[in-house]
Amino acid sequence: MEDLKEWKNNEIWGLEAWKSLCRVRELCPLIQCITNYVSMDIMANTLLAAGASPAMVHAVEEIADFTPHAKGLCINIGTLTPDWTVSMKAAAAKAAESQKPWVLDPVAAGASTYRMERCLELVDLKPTVIRGNASEILALAGASIGSTKGVDSSHVSTDALEAAKELACRTQAVVAVSGAVDLVTDGERVLGVSNGVPLMQKITATGCAVTALIAAFVALQPNLALEATCFALAVFGMAGEIGMEKANGPASLRMHLIDALYGLDKESVLSKINISKYD
Numbered sequence: 001m002e003d004l005k006e007w008k009n010n011e012i013w014g015l016e017a018w019k020s021l022c023r024v025r026e027l028c029p030l031i032q033c034i035t036n037y038v039s040m041d042i043m044a045n046t047l048l049a050a051g052a053s054p055a056m057v058h059a060v061e062e063i064a065d066f067t068p069h070a071k072g073l074c075i076n077i078g079t080l081t082p083d084w085t086v087s088m089k090a091a092a093a094k095a096a097e098s099q100k101p102w103v104l105d106p107v108a109a110g111a112s113t114y115r116m117e118r119c120l121e122l123v124d125l126k127p128t129v130i131r132g133n134a135s136e137i138l139a140l141a142g143a144s145i146g147s148t149k150g151v152d153s154s155h156v157s158t159d160a161l162e163a164a165k166e167l168a169c170r171t172q173a174v175v176a177v178s179g180a181v182d183l184v185t186d187g188e189r190v191l192g193v194s195n196g197v198p199l200m201q202k203i204t205a206t207g208c209a210v211t212a213l214i215a216a217f218v219a220l221q222p223n224l225a226l227e228a229t230c231f232a233l234a235v236f237g238m239a240g241e242i243g244m245e246k247a248n249g250p251a252s253l254r255m256h257l258i259d260a261l262y263g264l265d266k267e268s269v270l271s272k273i274n275i276s277k278y279d
């Protein structure tokens with residue numbers, strides 16, 4: 001891949017995003033997901049539609065055998081309980097030990113002290129990517145409780161730009177803040193992904209699903225985590241845009257988004273991709 005600092009236009013972004021999607025379709029990476037009960041279905045279906053192979057494996061007794069065989073790991077704290085916390089930490093440590101990238105979704109990080117403390121412990125285990133909405137990234141970066149309503153964001157992504165950069169610098173993770181513009185940073189570079197439709201916010205667990213898709217893309221391009229994260233967000237957003245052409249509301253958008261992801265072709269990727277440098 002070319003030096004991305006020199007990249008100028010969406011034609012080149014589109015070609016690279018298309019190649020990344022083709023790689024997922026060809027190699028069908030096994031992605032271990034330790035996720036919340038709400039998201040399991042849409043997350044597994046999103047990964048399958050993109051060409052990856054999802055496995056919702058969360059028993060701590062299975063981590064030693066299973067995690068080293070997965071290509072990537074997605075950890076999501078949406079319906080956190082103490083026993084799952086143990087599994088999450090064991091899986092993150094095992095992924096690091098076996099040099100597998102792993103992605104953290106800090107769902108509702110600022111909603112309770114329990115959640116925040118567990119999140120901070122997971123961040124200490126060095127996620128490759130952290131993807132949250134703006135309220136989650138603001139809370140996590142400031143380790144602050146109480147400013148979020150729950151799992152939905154009360155902020156727009158740009159509100160969390162400085163927090164995301166600071167979090168990325170401190171943790172060495174790529175940090176992605178989703179929203180109308182998804183902001184993705186390694187602490188130095190910032191890219192904005194402007195694909196997607198507002199109605200995606202009205203389908204539960206779209207954020208969780210795109211975090212798992214990031215895990216699949218990053219699993220195959222671990223040395224280009226910033227770019228792979230952008231491509232996953234762009235591909236998911238483009239599927240939303242195409243799905244919206246047939247949808248009548250959130251329920252049908254969910255179905256058409258998954259169909260569009262499955263059928264996404266090169267021409268659509270090249271014409272729809274909307275990535276730009278943000279800094």
Ligand SMILES: Nc1ncnc2c1ncn2[C@@H]1O[C@H](COP(=O)(O)OP(=O)(O)O)[C@@H](O)[C@H]1O
Pocket residue numbers: 132133134151152153178179180181182195196197198199200201205206207208210233236237
């Ligand atoms: N206003 C918007 N316009 C376009 N896409 C959006 C918008 N809001 C969210 N999205 C997209 O919806 C998906 C879920 O993002 P978001 O709703 O921020 O996450 P979460 O569900 O974790 O709160 C992402 O792919 C994001 O790009």
Ligand SMILES: Cc1ncsc1CCOP(=O)(O)O
Pocket residue numbers: 036038039078079107151152204205206207208209
């Ligand atoms: C509603 C809900 N409650 C706990 S997890 C969850 C799903 C959150 O999904 P997302 O973060 O993608 O909106």
Ligand SMILES: [Mg+2]
Pocket residue numbers: 105107108132133151207208
């Ligand atoms: Mg979320």
